[in-house]
Amino acid sequence: xxxxxxxxxxxxxxxxxxxxxxxxxxxxxxxxxxxxxxxxxxxxxxxxxxxxxxxxxxxxxxxxxxxxxxxxxxxxxxxxxxxxxxxxxxxxxxxxxxxxxxxxxxxxxxxxxxxxxxxxxxxxxxxxxxxxxxxxxxxxxxxxxxxxxxxxxxxxxxxxxxxxxxxxxxxxxxxxxxxxxxxxxxxxxxxxxxxxxxxxxxxxxxxxxxxxxxxxxxxxxxxxxxxxxxxxxxxxxxxxxxxxxxxxxxxxxxxxxxxxxxxxxxxxxxxxxxxxxxxxxxxxxxxxxxxxxxxxxxxxxxxxxxxxxxxxxxxxxxxxxxxxxxxxxxxxxxxxxxxxxxxxxxxxxxxxxxxxxxxxxxxxxxxxxxxxxxxxxxxxxxxxxxxxxxxxxxxxxxxxxxxxxxxxxxxxxxxxxxxxxxxxxxxxxxxxxxxxxxxxxxxxxxxxxxxxxxxxxxxxxxxxxxxxxxxxxxxxxxxxxxxxxxxxxxxxxxxxxxxxxxxxxxxxxxxxxxxxxxxxxxxxxxxxxxxxxxxxxxxxxxxxxxxxxxxxxxxxxxxxxxxxxxxxxxxxxxxxxxxxxxxxxxxxxxxxxxxxxxxxxxxxxxxxxxxxxxxxxxxxxxxxxxxxxxxxxxxxxxxxxxxxxxxxxxxxxxxxxxxxxxxxxxxxxxxxxxxxxxxxxxxxxxxxxxxxxxxxxxxxxxxxxxxxxxxxxxxxxxxxxxxxxxxxxxxxxxxxxxxxxxxxxxxxxx
Amino acid sequence: xxxxxxxxxxxxxxxxxxxxxxxxxxxxxxxxxxxxxxxxxxxxxxxxxxxxxxxxxxxxxxxxxxxxxxxxxxxxxxxxxxxxxxxxxxxxxxxxxxxxxxxxxxxxxxxxxxxxxxxxxxxxxxxxxxxxxxxxxxxxxxxxxxxxxxxxxxxxxxxxxxxxxxxxxxxxxxxxxxxxxxxxxxxxxxxxxxxxxxxxxxxxxxxxxxxxxxxxxxxxxxxx
Numbered sequence: 001x002x003x004x005x006x007x008x009x010x011x012x013x014x015x016x017x018x019x020x021x022x023x024x025x026x027x028x029x030x031x032x033x034x035x036x037x038x039x040x041x042x043x044x045x046x047x048x049x050x051x052x053x054x055x056x057x058x059x060x061x062x063x064x065x066x067x068x069x070x071x072x073x074x075x076x077x078x079x080x081x082x083x084x085x086x087x088x089x090x091x092x093x094x095x096x097x098x099x100x101x102x103x104x105x106x107x108x109x110x111x112x113x114x115x116x117x118x119x120x121x122x123x124x125x126x127x128x129x130x131x132x133x134x135x136x137x138x139x140x141x142x143x144x145x146x147x148x149x150x151x152x153x154x155x156x157x158x159x160x161x162x163x164x165x166x167x168x169x170x171x172x173x174x175x176x177x178x179x180x181x182x183x184x185x186x187x188x189x190x191x192x193x194x195x196x197x198x199x200x201x202x203x204x205x206x207x208x209x210x211x212x213x214x215x216x217x218x219x220x221x222x223x224x225x226x227x228x229x230x231x232x233x234x235x236x237x238x239x240x241x242x243x244x245x246x247x248x249x250x251x252x253x254x255x256x257x258x259x260x261x262x263x264x265x266x267x268x269x270x271x272x273x274x275x276x277x278x279x280x281x282x283x284x285x286x287x288x289x290x291x292x293x294x295x296x297x298x299x300x301x302x303x304x305x306x307x308x309x310x311x312x313x314x315x316x317x318x319x320x321x322x323x324x325x326x327x328x329x330x331x332x333x334x335x336x337x338x339x340x341x342x343x344x345x346x347x348x349x350x351x352x353x354x355x356x357x358x359x360x361x362x363x364x365x366x367x368x369x370x371x372x373x374x375x376x377x378x379x380x381x382x383x384x385x386x387x388x389x390x391x392x393x394x395x396x397x398x399x400x401x402x403x404x405x406x407x408x409x410x411x412x413x414x415x416x417x418x419x420x421x422x423x424x425x426x427x428x429x430x431x432x433x434x435x436x437x438x439x440x441x442x443x444x445x446x447x448x449x450x451x452x453x454x455x456x457x458x459x460x461x462x463x464x465x466x467x468x469x470x471x472x473x474x475x476x477x478x479x480x481x482x483x484x485x486x487x488x489x490x491x492x493x494x495x496x497x498x499x500x501x502x503x504x505x506x507x508x509x510x511x512x513x514x515x516x517x518x519x520x521x522x523x524x525x526x527x528x529x530x531x532x533x534x535x536x537x538x539x540x541x542x543x544x545x546x547x548x549x550x551x552x553x554x555x556x557x558x559x560x561x562x563x564x565x566x567x568x569x570x571x572x573x574x575x576x577x578x579x580x581x582x583x584x585x586x587x588x589x590x591x592x593x594x595x596x597x598x599x600x601x602x603x604x605x606x607x608x609x610x611x612x613x614x615x616x617x618x619x620x621x622x623x624x625x626x627x628x629x630x631x632x633x634x635x636x637x638x639x640x641x642x643x644x645x646x647x648x649x650x651x652x653x654x655x656x657x658x659x660x661x662x663x664x665x666x667x668x669x670x671x672x673x674x675x676x677x678x679x680x681x682x683x684x685x686x687x688x689x690x691x692x693x694x695x696x697x698x699x700x701x702x703x704x705x706x707x708x709x710x711x712x713x714x715x716x717x718x719x720x721x722x723x724x725x726x727x728x729x730x731x732x733x734x735x736x737x738x739x740x741x742x743x744x745x746x747x748x749x750x
Numbered sequence: 751x752x753x754x755x756x757x758x759x760x761x762x763x764x765x766x767x768x769x770x771x772x773x774x775x776x777x778x779x780x781x782x783x784x785x786x787x788x789x790x791x792x793x794x795x796x797x798x799x800x801x802x803x804x805x806x807x808x809x810x811x812x813x814x815x816x817x818x819x820x821x822x823x824x825x826x827x828x829x830x831x832x833x834x835x836x837x838x839x840x841x842x843x844x845x846x847x848x849x850x851x852x853x854x855x856x857x858x859x860x861x862x863x864x865x866x867x868x869x870x871x872x873x874x875x876x877x878x879x880x881x882x883x884x885x886x887x888x889x890x891x892x893x894x895x896x897x898x899x900x901x902x903x904x905x906x907x908x909x910x911x912x913x914x915x916x917x918x919x920x921x922x923x924x925x926x927x928x929x930x931x932x933x934x935x936x937x938x939x940x941x942x943x944x945x946x947x948x949x950x951x952x953x954x955x956x957x958x959x960x961x962x963x964x965x966x967x968x969x970x971x972x973x974x
Contacts, residue, residue: 049807051803052796
């Protein structure tokens with residue numbers, strides 16, 4: 001009996017055990033409504049049991065667990081899905097619908113008007129940071145590379161970016177959020193100057209050819225937004241020797257990798273190069289530049305960073321050119337420039353989804369310019385009727401720009417940003433005429449701005465950026481409000497369409513101020529439509545735009561100075577642009593092609609009526625090819641730039657009115673540049689030093705290039721403005737110790 | 751005798767009825783023992799991702815074990831490597847490989863939180879850096895190149911006897927084109943050294959890292 005009872009217990013227990021042991025199958029299908037989600041991880045939370053979905057989104061697994069559980073489904077770019085289920089003896093079959101998570105990787109980006117060169121958002125980056133500097137025609141200059149993109153002009157006689165029918169002054173440059181004054185070396189007549197900063201102090205470049213964010217103002221056409229690098233990867237030293245310059249620098253990374261400091265100094269002397277390559281100018285002082293820069297960067301928290309960059313530069317040059325005003329005589333020009341620039345930027349996560357970006361920059365710039373005439377024996381002379389050609393110009397500028405931006409992350413990728421900007425500028429000018437008479441001038445300007453902007457991600461496929469900017473100018477004593485709106489819609493993976501609209505204001509240029517007349521802001525309204533497809537190492541984009549200019553500055557020449565008199569100027573620009581880049585089709589070959597069509601007319605400055613300005617070519621196109629030959633460790637870069645003939649004209653004054661006394665078109669512009677970089681250390685594992693040898697040749701086919709015409713004072717003679725030499729050859733070697741900075745060195749020197 | 755049988759049955763039954771009440775270590779070890787060998791044999795992207803998910807489930811359930819997170823990361827980075835076959839090595843394919851690299855990195859970070867200064871974890875850290883690197887070599891070799899070699903050096907410093915450090919070093923040397931400093935013969939030599947280390951290596955337990963020997967042998971034999 002006892003035994004039987006025991007047997008019964010055993011039996012019951014066994015039955016129960018069998019029951020308990022029975023595995024239960026949990027199965028189902030995971031979709032995102034439209035299509036199955038393959039590869040999703042399905043798990044019974046806090047157990048080992050689960051499965052991965054197959055190509056049809058199905059999953060099935062067995063579990064011995066019993067009770068209340070949470071079924072968890074996760075997959076990249078989707079929101080985690082949780083559902084309570086009861087596991088008992090019955091199989092569970094469950095259909096799960098995942099919701100897309102709005103992420104940077106998958107979301108559409110508001111891209112109308114912008115070219116981004118950055119590694120962060122791969123999906124939209126059309127150019128990588130390296131591209132900026134390995135473009136053969138760029139000569140190591142940031143703006144040189146940007147000139148191979150659609151929307152920009154091939155203007156060779158003066159520096160700056162001429163974007164979509166806008167002047168160079170309509171493009172503003174920002175480093176870590178704050179405005180940079182004197183981004184280029186001081187102007188020299190008919191010779192385009194380089195930008196001051198090495199491309200390799202920047203990790204990201206956003207080049208907007210229109211429709212840009214409300215965070216930026218005082219630029220009618222374009223914003224070049226540069227972001228400086230954070231901590232270096234390692235401590236390192238570098239040395240560069242080339243036909244143009246000597247350069248040495250050191251970057252020190254602290255042991256705890258939380259801070260770094262560094263400096264770089266360079267000496268540039270064009271004497272050697274000019275001795276070999278004959279220049280049009282006859283130099284009494286060849287261009288000599290001393291540069292010194294220093295930086296420190298401190299990690300203030302896990303995500304916070306404080307960055308300082310300081311730059312000092314002194315440059316001088318003096319030359320004569322045959323005078324067009326009086327045959328047999330020479331025009332003399334000399335320039336001495338000192339520039340000091342400081343930039344302090346701080347970004348910090350304030351917690352609770354708040355972020356702070358603060359930036360301050362200060363610039364002190366001094367130009368000492370003098371002009372005059374010489375006879376054939378190089379004696380200074382003053383000719384009757386041409387006395388004005390002897391002058392002195394002393395310019396001192398003090399500029400401060402401060403910007404504070406608060407950002408609050410909302411749901412998903414959506415965010416709201418707002419803040420303020422203060423810009424101070426003080427320009428002092430002393431003009432000294434031939435007889436020693438001085439004409440001092442001074443202009444102080446305060447511009448205060450408030451701005452707000454919101455990124456709204458409705459879904460991964462639809463996003464908008466809506467913002468506005470409010471400004472007050474102390475010189476104009478006027479305020480403006482500039483709305484900006486852009487919308488982007490994703491058509492398919494990697495394919496999107498965007499629209500942008502915005503109003504942009506800019507003060508009349510300082511060089512035409514102060515003015516006795518009441519002036520107002522110049523205004524541009526942008527309308528942009530874009531189509532973009534970036535798939536598998538191939539990018540295509542097409543953009544059409546219409547830009548309307550109102551209230552452009554009109555000027556009048558009074559005693560030696562051209563002064564703004566009213567805002568009756570106007571204009572418009574329309575066009576279509578294409579960009580195609582392909583890194584895929586041919587192994588180790590990367591190329592891009594850009595084409596722009598521009599139709600623009602404007603009436604501004606002293607134009608008698610609206611015409612196409614001399615900085616606007618109807619057709620511009622570039623082809624950039626980069627080939628890396630592994631076997632010989634060489635990088636071969638070729639660039640071809642084309643621009644159809646730009647207009648030229650001379651404007652004369654008949655006592656009452658301005659008139660075009662001459663009108664025409666310069667010949668088409670062609671330039672083929674070639675560069676070879678030899679990197680003997682590439683791929684070596686942990687080498688202690690790196691060397692890069694560089695050879696580059698601009699205008700390799702020695703094609704005659706004309707940038708425009710300059711006229712004699714009386715307008716009776718004209719002469720072509722051409723490059724200072726037809727072809728230019730550059731040779732250099734760069735050494736770096738401690739870290740592989742091959743790319744960096746290549747480009748510092750190009 | 752009967753009593754013994756009875757007790758035996760009852761105890762067996764109770765094991766079956768209350769599986770969760772058995773020592774967690776045992777169930778954990780058994781589950782891990784079932785999965786770990788696949789690390790040496792599986793070479794298929796979807797299979798590896800599935801394996802990684804399985805390890806991750808164990809890791810999330812256990813919460814205090816570094817090994818399942820470690821294996822989940824390893825399986826995931828290997829899944830990323832399978833995407834490289836036949837692709838243009840210089841062209842980069844970051845769009846495809848970055849999701850695996852990112853997921854592997856997240857998993858490995860969790861493993862590292864549970865086990866600091868672990869040579870094995872730094873080996874996988876190096877593998878992830880290389881996966882990021884090959885996604886976009888032109889732009890990334892300046893950051894991920896040094897990061898990878900640094901991770902491997904740290905792994906070596908933490909345990910100079912870890913054969914996987916030599917395996918990684920040897921494979922790099924072997925597979926890198928000669929003009930980039932690769933060398934098949936030197937690579938083989940390092941792999942031979944790795945094999946010696948493998949022979950001397952005693953894993954802490956049946957589920958601790960002990961993979962890679964076959965891979966080393968295959969490359970020495972001239973395979974890919």
